[in-house]
Amino acid sequence: MKASYNLSGFLLFSLLGSISPTIAADKFSIKLPISARTPPVESDSAVVYYPSKSKFSPLFLGNDGSAETGGFHVYQLPQKRDGSVVKEVKAFKTGRSKLVEIVYGEKKDFVVTLSMSDGLLRVFEIDGKGVGVVKAEKIVRGDFSAVCSWKSGVGGYVYVLGKRWGYRFLIREKKGRRGVEVVETQEFGIPVEPNSCTVSPEGKVFFAGDSGKVFSFLAVEETAAPKIEEAGELGGGDEVKGLKIYHGKKDTYLLVGLEDGIEVFDIKELGSSLGRIEFDDEDLEVGDFAIYQRGGKGYEDGSIVFAGEDGEGKFFGISSLTPLFKALGKGKVNTKYDPRDCNDGHTKPKKCSSLSNCNGYGYCPKKSRDKKAVCDCFPGLAGKTCTKITCPSNCTSPSHGTCTGPNTCTCIPPFTGENCATLAVPARYETEESGGADGDDPAIWIHPTDRKKSRIITTVKSEVGSGLGVYDLKGKRTGGVSGGEPNNVDVLYGVEVGGRKVDLAVAACRADDTICMYEITPTGDLNTIPGGVQALPPAVKDLEKKFKVYGSCVYHSPKTGAYHIFINSKSSLYLQFQLSTTTDGKLNTTLVRHFYAGNRGQVEGCVVDDENSRLFLGEEPYGLWSYDAEPDQPAVGTLVDNTVVDGGNLHADVEGVTLVYGKTKKEGYIIVSCQGYSEYNIYQRYPPHEFVMRFSIPDNKEKGVDRVTNTDGITAVGTNLGREWPYGMVVVHDDVNEAVSGGVRADATFKIVGLGDVLGNKAVEGLGLLRGVDEEWDPRK
Incomplete structure (x- = not known):
């Protein structure tokens, strides 16, 4: 019935x-x-x-x-x-x-x-x-x-x-x-x-x-x-x-x-x-x-x-x-x-005829007959009777835009955003449809001998089509595997399993609250592997009875050589697992540390700087945090940047976090996605993590690639992936897959942007940002 x-x-x-x-x-x-x-x-x-x-x-x-x-x-x-x-x-x-x-x-x-x-x-x-x-x-x-x-x-x-x-x-x-x-x-x-x-x-x-x-x-x-x-x-x-x-x-x-x-x-x-x-x-x-x-x-x-x-x-x-x-x-x-x-x-609104009733764009003051009285003007308006328009940062005038209405900027391309401070960089490609309506955080696997054969690995976290997809560097689907609603995916390189070294795609699978891992073959395909599905140990329920797997990221320690997996829940509880293998070649995980992150607001996206042993995580309502990634260190967070509510540069909700390595430990960049604004903040990788710039991804009509909306997950590498990608690429989740001919397609896609198109854009070339990228970065070294 x-x-x-x-x-x-x-x-x-x-x-x-x-x-x-x-x-x-x-x-x-x-x-x-x-x-x-x-x-x-x-x-x-x-x-x-x-x-x-x-x-x-x-x-x-x-x-x-x-x-x-x-x-x-x-x-x-x-x-x-x-x-x-x-x-x-x-x-x-x-x-x-x-x-x-x-x-x-x-x-x-x-x-x-x-x-x-x-x-x-x-x-x-x-x-x-x-x-x-x-x-x-x-x-x-x-x-x-x-x-x-x-x-x-x-x-x-x-x-x-x-x-x-x-x-x-x-x-x-x-x-x-x-x-x-x-x-x-x-x-x-x-x-x-x-x-x-x-x-x-x-x-x-x-x-x-x-x-x-x-x-x-x-x-x-x-x-x-x-x-x-x-x-x-x-x-x-x-x-x-x-x-x-x-x-x-x-x-x-x-x-x-x-x-x-x-x-x-x-x-x-x-x-x-x-x-x-x-x-x-x-x-x-x-x-x-x-x-x-x-x-x-x-x-x-x-x-x-x-x-x-x-x-x-x-x-x-x-x-x-x-x-x-x-x-x-x-x-x-x-x-x-x-x-x-x-x-x-x-x-019953107040009237103040002496102040022209604030022209309908403000509230009358309590003592409106006072000669010094001024109207309480609505945002974007100013003056005694609210007749002067204003804009945030004056639209980064004069080079980026002009103020044409209350809090309304008309921007000069390639700048966009609420104050014309966001660089608009169109995507070159988008992946073929994923088979599911909801994607999230992707990863880029770098081929060991021929970087042009590297692969993009994406997630489908919806029940329909759930699993991981594999694509070439122009977005053509080459493979994939079903999985339990994976939310985030990352790559661990060179894990020794049964006497051989393999690369692993690691994800948090929400359908059954597990850590799910797949072997990446030398051609970039995904295969199941013994021990590839790891249930959470009973000790987790002692920490939090309603713990639900949400986001994840991975870490390869330069100090001990151990491999680690971070799993979080919406409650901000982080679990750190050490990955090992049994003598018969079966994967195994052991809980080695746990802590609540930030201000205990909702978390999801994270990334680890292996060289500096730093975990960077996004607390969606509050900002970006940094923690020591080693399991024997205190979990004391350092706030990298907070949201504009608290005077920072980030717009909630703070979602995906990724890392671009530089030639030294002090060079490189952190990139953070802001879902509500569909924008991305770039920071210096090393403390004090200075804010560098912000970009978004508009329509690319020439290529027939739609804009990015309500963005979520993000990944990037600066490695030279061939002639078309000399400074690597950025891959981002696009929530609403708009058809070029109009309307919306049911399945999600991911957009592919050249990192060189962002950091080397003519509008910001004077900053010399490409010097901070290591085009020869090799994750296996």
């Missing part, structure tokens, strides 16, 4: 759900059946639309995070609990997306979504009949994972939050002419990467992420960064998947979504949960969710729409809220809620 999404046949008591007591007498526990669901879709976030007129049926919108069909879907919210498949009204292919939200305006309502592929925040008009065409667009740079809205008398606000950075935008109709505009009104740092956010009737914004802690701040109409406070560890230490407000008649409830249920809190007393909502599908994992408070046939007390995943895949599900109000008490239900209602004084 599940395969056909036919959930009919429930008895009445099953439809209403069940209520059971918990250990605490005053805490309820309920289970909700899934009364309807959508066909499979890459679900992350959902939002319900309340039509302004009762004659229209309610709608709900859900994101689509897939590469090929990414965007959002519009569904009819079911009014009967008959187990039917949810009817889709329309789908919008705007690019792979995690976020979708409704913004209620003064006269019109809007849908806001943010595409990871092009960084465009798109605004659509919505009414009871459905969603129309795009009304406005704005570039938003960064990796964002949470969105919520707040109604004001000047329009609708939307908060977009990501890895320790947030924006607030005003969505409003243009005065005196048709159209909609998106105006940035605030940008600010946040302490965590949130998965969800929501706004209370009093204008308090709540957000939360992996740690289980919930934070809050007031949605005040000013441009200064808000004061953020910790509201409590409402997730009990578990990752918070969703946050929503239930607007009661007198009471307001905060619903905190976890993977296996939803905790319900009275917003006035967040110290203890009133009870817990669970679902009757034991295999179900719940993500973000939305609440519809109005009643209807079959859902008299409203409904809950959630992003879910079970044995059938990912989908959006719907359940009735009636069991919740059987537990809370029928007097708590409010089916007259209208999100268009004004809540408090926040919705």
Whole structure:
């Protein structure tokens, strides 16, 4: 029945759900059946639309995070609990997306979504009949994972939050002419990467992420960064998947979504949960969710729409809220809620005619009649009445670009980016399609005798097509091997196995939490090898019960000659294993060190400088760190660079890390990928690791190679790989594989860039960067 999404046949008591007591007498526990669901879709976030007129049926919108069909879907919210498949009204292919939200305006309502592929925040008009065409667009740079809205008398606000950075935008109709505009009104740092956010009737914004802690701040109409406070560890230490407000008649409830249920809190007393909502599908994992408070046939007390995943895949599900109000008490239900209602004084904007009301691009000061008073201008605007436009770093003027709008630079090629400080270097080639939708961190294997025959090894970490791919230096596929969703891959050279020396491709395989290794043949093929799949030892669960393999990198010690493998989890716990072989030629690993990295934010990408015995790792929300790679040394980290939130040069999220060797131990470069910006930072390899430059990879129309979007993993070598690659190459992951003829292809590819095209580019040739590369570097010496 599940395969056909036919959930009919429930008895009445099953439809209403069940209520059971918990250990605490005053805490309820309920289970909700899934009364309807959508066909499979890459679900992350959902939002319900309340039509302004009762004659229209309610709608709900859900994101689509897939590469090929990414965007959002519009569904009819079911009014009967008959187990039917949810009817889709329309789908919008705007690019792979995690976020979708409704913004209620003064006269019109809007849908806001943010595409990871092009960084465009798109605004659509919505009414009871459905969603129309795009009304406005704005570039938003960064990796964002949470969105919520707040109604004001000047329009609708939307908060977009990501890895320790947030924006607030005003969505409003243009005065005196048709159209909609998106105006940035605030940008600010946040302490965590949130998965969800929501706004209370009093204008308090709540957000939360992996740690289980919930934070809050007031949605005040000013441009200064808000004061953020910790509201409590409402997730009990578990990752918070969703946050929503239930607007009661007198009471307001905060619903905190976890993977296996939803905790319900009275917003006035967040110290203890009133009870817990669970679902009757034991295999179900719940993500973000939305609440519809109005009643209807079959859902008299409203409904809950959630992003879910079970044995059938990912989908959006719907359940009735009636069991919740059987537990809370029928007097708590409010089916007259209208999100268009004004809540408090926040919705009454101040006027300051003496300052031309800040021309609509700023907030009036408290003492606007003071002769020295000036407007509180939105980002990118300045002056007494907000009439002067400004840009970051003045667009690195005059040689790189000019400021043509609020925080809007028009760059002079080959420069690009938010302040025209990023060098645009197109790829020469891209790999053939990988056979899977999600790739990550690649590696380059250098041939022992003929460098032109070197190979690129890539990962497919999605369930479909999972494994490693092998390509020549122009991206033609030459081989590959299936594997358990490998996330990162690296190469160990010259490992002695059974009396012979072999090269190994080493990866972290997420499907079964193993270290997976393959022999690289002299022709660059991949073969299985005895002991090639290494399970984590029981001691790991003693360190962290929920440890899940995520990223990896390798190390060949110049001090002892030993080979090492680093494995990490999202929690930032690093495990260091020493690789050995048994007498019969079987690979074996031994845990020799463990430590938590950085500020204990999420980690993944790493690389080891063998010559200097230094491990470099990316902490996604915070920056790049360096550690001693030897297992007998203290795990004391040195911050190489942090994110712009803390005054550094990196943009979160900090993802892949790779290394280019120089002629000496003090020469060479570290290259770091910044996923949210699809840019790459280059640093000097040796301390103090000075920041060198930043580059991105645009379309190469001549070669028919598309740009790099939402980049993740990266690898590079400076070795001369033949006439076309005298200074080696850089290979990067491309999240959205855009077809030259338009549209998106389902399978991921990797882009191949000449390292000489980056470091020796005419725009930066005066820096002499190619002198820091060792074209004769041999990993076997």
